[in-house]
Amino acid sequence: MKKLRILNLEDNPNDSDLIQELLEDGGIECEITRVETGEEFISACDKSGFDIILSDYSLPSFDGLSALKIANEKCSDIPFIFVSGKMGEDIAVESLKNGAVDYILKSNFKRLAASVKRALKDAELRTTRRQAEKALQESEERYRMLFENSMDAIILSVPDGKILATNPETCRMLRYNENELRDLYRNDVVDVTDPRLIPALEERSRTGKFKGELSLIRKDRTMFPCEISSVIFHDSDGAERVSMIIRDITERKQKEESQRKFINGMVHAMVLAVEARDPYTAGHQRRVAQLAAAIAKEMDLPALKIEGIERAAAIHDIGKISVPADLLSKPTVLSEIEYQMVQIHPEEGYKIFKEIEFPWPIALIILQHHERLDGSGYPNRLRGDEILTETLVVSVADVVEAISSHRPYRPAYGINFAMDEISKNRGILYDPDAVDACLKLFNKKGFKFQ
Incomplete structure (x- = not known):
């Protein structure tokens, strides 16, 4: 434990020695620097490094009140105690008013x-x-600086919505x-007709926070x-x-809408290209997209994921552009080699889209749409969690549509046959949640291909 550093204004060295002895007896290890004059006291205060000042009140060439004034100016953080042989009550009160923390009479050193x-x-x-x-002051200054200069609008309100404060960006954004x-x-500034508002307020009430998208209203409405x-x-204040x-x-929404239009146009062109080469599966991708989106909604998947599933399903067979057209329309069962040629279509479709940036994993869904839970699918024999959720949905829709529709080499087997196929292989080949959603759509909600 480091020693207490004491600045002692005292003209009697014996009293300084007594102070040190009394403090050490009281359990305080200390080093005392004794000064007698004003010049010495000022010099010591300038050097600082002391923990406490003990000062006599009356000295031959200096006085304690003057020392207290100097200490207040130069080192106000250091406690100042008068230690004097004689000190009137009025003087003692004045010294305390001027910043001394205590006064000790030498006749009562035990204190x-x-x-x-x-x-x-x-x-x-x-x-x-x-x-x-x-x-706290620095934190408030930092907060104020961030609040005033934020590029985002900031609104502070009470729970019932009464606005208490706004930053400049709020005024610019809302034009008030x-x-x-x-x-x-x-x-007054949030669109109360926005269907997302009530769920947002409920979430904030339940969890204390909310993050999402809403519509706001400017002054001009x-x-x-x-x-x-x-x-x-x-x-x-609590x-x-x-x-x-x-x-x-x-701006972001405008870009997303522009991108969405581009994607829709590209997807439509791709669909037409595939179906022009394979008239027997005309409409297959469109119907798979319809069912896949319905399954995804029934599974309560996020809206963005549902949109990605619908887009990918609409072009999941795009790789068939690379398969000879006569194989796609062959009226008899394919040979082993011919079947292997058809099986390249997921990889060929992946190659077409892998370098295109989408908001969804389109290329991977196309690549995986013939994979199965037990690893028996192709091209990479993926299992379980290795397969995207989106792919699991598209796969069920693809199987149901393919079985229930006419093919060059066989007649349509019908919906009941398709339902039996996915039911008996639920959890084996096909995702249980996707199968359950599909069965519910057809058996309870009257889903029909358009």
């Missing part, structure tokens, strides 16, 4: 150790409090000034799409507050 310990503890608490206040926004509620992160929190960080995603 010294306890007074020093208390002064040091109080000083530590003051330092900790100042550091916390400084950290700050005072106007403070007179509004959340429902035009609506625009936004990505919103909202959190419930408590302020320094009051419940709500924050909303808002990003305008109009």
Whole structure:
């Protein structure tokens, strides 16, 4: 444990020695630097490094109150205690008012150790409090800087939606000034007809946070799409507050729509190209896409995944462009070599799409659509979790449509035969959830191919 460093303003060296002895008897190891004059005291304060100042009140060439004033100016964090042989009550009160933490009469030295310990503890608490206040101030300044300069809109409100504060980006985005926004509620700027709003509020109420997309309304009543992160929190007074960080995603949505139109056009062209070469499977991919999307919805998969399943299913046989047309329309059963030639179509389809960037794993779904849970499929004999969820859905739809429809080498077996096939191989070849959803669609919801 390091020794306590004491600056002692004292003209009597014997009293300094006595102070050290009393403190060490009280369990305080210390080093005392004794000074007698104002010049020495100022020099010592400038050097700093002391933990406490013990000062006589009256010295031949200096006085304690002057020393206290200097200490307050140069080292106000250091506790200052008067240790004097004689000190009137009025002077003692004045010294305490001016910043001294205690006064000890030399006739009552036994109080010294306890007074020093208390002064040091109080000083530590003051330092900790100042550091916390400084950290809080810096944190508030950082928050204010982030709040004011954020490129996202930020709204602070109470739980019922009354807006308390907004940053400049909110004003720019919604086209209100700050005072106007403070007179509004959340429902004045959020599209209350958006079907996503109620689930969003329920999620935030249940979990304390929400992140998703909603439509907002500008002052001129035009609506625009936004990505919103909202959190419930408590302020320094314990009051419940709500924050909303808002990003305008109009440009992103426009790009997505443009990309979607491009993809739809490309998919349609591909479908026509395949079906032109294989008239016996005309409409097969379209019907598989219809059923696959319905199965995915019945399984309650996310909307984006459902869209990807529908797109991939619509072109899952694109690789048949690389298969000789006479094999695709051959009216008899294929030979082993001919069948192997047809089996290249998943890999050929993968090659066509693997370099194209989609929001969904289109190329992999095409590659895997003949894989089976037990590893008996092709081309890579994948098993179980190695196969994408999207592929598992497309595979069931593909099998059902293929079995129930006419082929060059056989008549249509019908829906009942198809239902028997997926039922008996549920969990063996085909995903159980996808099979259950498909059976429910046909047996209970009256699904029909269009």
